[in-house]
Amino acid sequence: MALTRREFTVATLAGLAATSGMTLAVRAQGTKTIAVLFDGLYSEFWVAGIQIIREDLKKRGFEIMEAISDQDDNKQFEQVRAAIARKVDGIIIVQTDSNAVIPAIKAANDAKIPMVHFNRPPAKTDAFSVAIQADNQKIARDAVTYACEVAKQSGKKHKAAILIGDLGDPNAIQRRDGFEEAVAQFADTIEVVAKIPTEWNADTAFAGLTNALQANPDISFLFTSSDFLIPQIQQALKSADKWHKVGEDGHVIFTGFDGFPDAYALMKDGYMDACGVQNLFYETELAIQAILDLQEGKEVDRLLLDPGFAITQANMEEKAPEMWGYVLWKEKNPG
Numbered sequence: 001m002a003l004t005r006r007e008f009t010v011a012t013l014a015g016l017a018a019t020s021g022m023t024l025a026v027r028a029q030g031t032k033t034i035a036v037l038f039d040g041l042y043s044e045f046w047v048a049g050i051q052i053i054r055e056d057l058k059k060r061g062f063e064i065m066e067a068i069s070d071q072d073d074n075k076q077f078e079q080v081r082a083a084i085a086r087k088v089d090g091i092i093i094v095q096t097d098s099n100a101v102i103p104a105i106k107a108a109n110d111a112k113i114p115m116v117h118f119n120r121p122p123a124k125t126d127a128f129s130v131a132i133q134a135d136n137q138k139i140a141r142d143a144v145t146y147a148c149e150v151a152k153q154s155g156k157k158h159k160a161a162i163l164i165g166d167l168g169d170p171n172a173i174q175r176r177d178g179f180e181e182a183v184a185q186f187a188d189t190i191e192v193v194a195k196i197p198t199e200w201n202a203d204t205a206f207a208g209l210t211n212a213l214q215a216n217p218d219i220s221f222l223f224t225s226s227d228f229l230i231p232q233i234q235q236a237l238k239s240a241d242k243w244h245k246v247g248e249d250g251h252v253i254f255t256g257f258d259g260f261p262d263a264y265a266l267m268k269d270g271y272m273d274a275c276g277v278q279n280l281f282y283e284t285e286l287a288i289q290a291i292l293d294l295q296e297g298k299e300v301d302r303l304l305l306d307p308g309f310a311i312t313q314a315n316m317e318e319k320a321p322e323m324w325g326y327v328l329w330k331e332k333n334p335g
Contacts, residue, residue, distance in 0.1 A: 032090075033063040034291065035083035038118075039071045039096040043228040045258055045280075046094070048324055049118065052284045053092060060288070062089075073100035080104040084111045090291035091115045098123040098170065105129045114294035116287045119278070121170055121303065130290045132283050134306045136171050139276035140178025140257060143310035144223055146274045147255045148186040151221055158253065160221035161194035161212050163205055163229055172200070175225040175257055175276075190221060198229065206232035213240040221253045227260035227275065227325070234271075245270035246313060259311070261329040267316055274312040280324045282306050 034057055041047045050066075057064050065083055069076035073096055083091055084107060091108055093115060095101035101117075105127040108115040114130070121131035151158045162179050165172025183190045194212035198205035205224075213219055213236060220242075224233055237243040237252060244251040247270070256263045259277035266272035283306045293300050311319045320326040 031061075033065055033086065033088045034288075035065040035067070035080075035086075035088045035091045035093075037067050037069065037076060037079050037083070037091060038094045039069045039076060041068060042071075043226075044260055044325075044328070045226075045228065045278075048328065049094075049280055049284075052280050052324075053118070053287065056284050056288055069096070071096045073097050076101075077104050077107075080107060084108065084113060087111075088113060089295060092118050092287050092291070094118050094120055095122065097168070102127060114291045116290050118287055119171070119283060128302070130294070130300050131303050132287045132290070132306065133171070133303060134278040134283070134308045136174035136257075136276075137178040137181070139278070139308040139310065140175040140223075140225075141182045142178075143255050143257065143274045143276035143312070144179050144182035145185070146310055146312045146314070147221065147223070147253050148182055148190055150273055151253050152186060152189045156220075157188075158190055158221040159193045159216055159219050160190050160223070161196060161209065161216070161219050162192065163196050163198050163209060163222075163224040163226075163233070165198060165225040166200040167197075169200070172225055178276075179223050179225075193219065198225070200226070202229060202232050205229045206236055209233060209236040210239070213237075213242070219252065223255045223257075225257055227256045227258040227263040230256065230260065230262045230266065243271070246273060259323045259325040261325040261332070264311075264320065264323055264326045264329045267311065267313065270313075274310055276308060277311050277319075277323050277325075278308050279306050279322065 036053055038046060038050050054064060065086060065088060067079040069079060091113060101122050102125045105115055105122060109127050117129060117131040119133060121133050122129060160183060164176050167173060183192055193216045196208035196212055234243060242250055242252045254272045256272055256275040259275060263272060263275045286304045290300050290304060309319060311323055
């Protein structure tokens with residue numbers, strides 16, 4: 001049985017955060033062993049993801065082998081080899097580099113062990129594996145389209161900026177493309193004046209946004225490709241006297257992506273207009289079911305999509321319970 005939202009608590013995450021950079025094994029009674037190999041726990045998204053996977057596997061009675069590679073491709077390949085030597089029944093993996101993981105896929109194929117990529121697909125290869133991925137482009141397009149409609153309703157023209165993720169990550173490319181598809185439909189309202197590379201680095205993002213705001217002090221529309229950059233965005237906007245709530249003079253129409261607790265808090269408090277949300281609960285179910293199906297000899301598509309959703313100021317009350325970040329926020333703020 002899959003993990004329910006009520007069972008996923010901040011308390012279960014607290015101990016996990018301290019394990020970043022360590023290799024560990026968590027044992028439970030069961031007849032199957034699944035290796036869970038992440039490249040790091042460097043954001044709340046990955047901490048939440050691995051914990052949801054862990055809890056789901058435990059409830060199924062599986063034995064779990066866990067390892068963290070610290071974004072070291074060679075180290076992760078050795079972890080894959082160790083999982084193969086242990087004759088695990090399946091591997092759930094988050095790799096750093098989409099090309100560097102291909103030898104690991106081939107090794108798993110040779111050992112006839114199913115491999116599933118969680119939230120980050122590999123590069124194209126003849127080797128077979130399954131990738132679970134959010135429909136980043138659609139989710140970003142839907143969230144940004146809502147923000148564009150808000151901008152149009154204001155009756156003003158808006159200058160926009162986008163914080164782009166690491167372009168070596170397919171997720172970042174798809175989110176950028178979704179943003180561009182949305183704003184292209186509102187060319188009479190939105191002019192993109194700054195495309196800020198972040199390389200998924202908070203300091204790089206802060207410097208880039210600060211420079212963009214100095215060069216274009218009338219920026220009033222912003223999209224971030226990941227919510228983990230929210231603290232830096234808030235700092236930069238405050239410094240530019242642009243940190244204002246929806247409906248207040250000087251409010252920057254702000255759209256996020258991922259569904260972090262910080263994003264929900266900002267939406268609740270009125271600072272963020274919309275956010276594209278990945279459904280971590282659904283992605284976990286897809287990943288584990290893919291391994292079970294492959295073990296049974298069933299055909300499974302190479303790419304399984306999480307459609308996700310856009311949470312907005314208009315639908316927040318309805319959609320919040322489906323947002324993993326809301327679940328964490330609610331645990332910290334009961335009542």
